[in-house]
Amino acid sequence: MQPVIAPDTVTIVAGPEQGRRRRHRTKTLESYGFLAPTLILLLVLMIVPIVMVVGYSFMDNVILNKSPEFVGIQNYLTILTDSGFLGAISNTLIFTITSVVAHLVLGLTFAMLLNSELIGRVPRAIFRALYILPWLFTAAVIAVLWRMLLAPNGVINYLLNTDVEWLASPELALGSVTFINIWAGYPFFMVSLLAGLQGIPAELHEAARVDGASGIQRFFNVTIPQLRPIIVSLVLLDLIWTSQQFALIWMTTGGGPINVTEMLSTYTYKLAFSKYDFALASTSAVLVLLMSMVMAFFYVRHQKARD
Structure with missing residues (x-):
């Protein structure tokens, strides 16, 4: 009789737990869904431009030249002096x-x-x-x-x-x-x-x-x-x-x-x-x-x- 009772017991205990996890996942996805427009705007209007400007600071002849040259920290030395x-x-x-x-x-x-x-x-x-x-x-x-x-x-x-x-x-x-x-x-x-x-x-x-x-x-x-x-x-x-x-x-x-x-x-x-x-x-x-x-x-x- 133990092989019959054990599976039923596991099913009774695991069912509510799986339901809670599913509801938690749903709430998490809903939260990210509400935040998604703001996160996309922050990424496009703030993060990407900042990363691009940081990249430009290590290069020479950017934007106006199709083949910019990597100069490392030379620009920082020029500015700081x-x-x-x-x-x-x-x-x-x-x-x-x-x-x-x-x-x-x-x-x-x-x-x-x-x-x-x-x-x-x-x-x-x-x-x-x-x-x-x-x-x-x-x-x-x-x-x-x-x-x-x-x-x-x-x-x-x-x-x-x-x-x-x-x-x-x-x-x-x-x-x-x-x-x-x-x-x-x-x-x-x-x-x-x-x-x-x-x-x-x-x-x-x-x-x-x-x-x-x-x-x-x-x-x-x-x-x-x-x-x-x-x-x-x-x-x-x-x-x-x-x-x-x-x-x-x-x-x-x-x-x-x-x-x-x-x-x-x-x-x-x-x-x-x-x-x-x-x-x-x-x-x-x-x-x-x-x-x-x-x-x-x-x-x-x-x-x-x-x-």
Whole structure:
């Protein structure tokens, strides 16, 4: 009787198990089916171009020549020893760090002002509309607007009673475009930090006030610790975004005069579409990608730490 019972027992146990496996496989295939369009787009629009650019960086006479030549790391040595590339790195660092610090300071200041009870509801709404105004303009509009304001016969020179060429002066051009970028970018910080301020429990400030903490002490011991996750995320995102700023620089100074506003983005663009040296442009693009990936790594790491 054992040979008859054993097969039946195995069938009873194995049946549900096979059903569970079949349902799990079906759900897995359905998940991949829903993800398939996105994965295909990522492959075609992101992965394939990146792989092609990386391949171009190890070759010479690409795109314009049917028979490109493999040169190994020679392109990287050429770029890393080029004074133009080193100058672009320096300008990008100055432009990026100054912009991010100013975005944080202005954004936090205006956010705290709009969150203050000292301002009435109507003035607060008016100030909020004024402060967020730069965020409503595209890069092209901002560039045209500030080129007219900073022109030798523009409003700024009229108010200062000068005839300075702000965007054409080697001494003032980098500072001018940095100021324009600060003006255009602080609303992003302001809105995000304002939302964070409104999410801080009032009980924390009340408890600190009862303990005798001053306004400055409450700011550094209550406000900043509560906003720290938001601040870190905003700073990392802004570092990535600002370091790759192209449209604003190109439409205001084009990287000039005398390359004093040359950024990594404009340097790479000129290599490709002014000098038509797509191999060196690809090499520069790969180096910029690596720098961006380092900052993205810290951002992802910070987000995981928050979870």
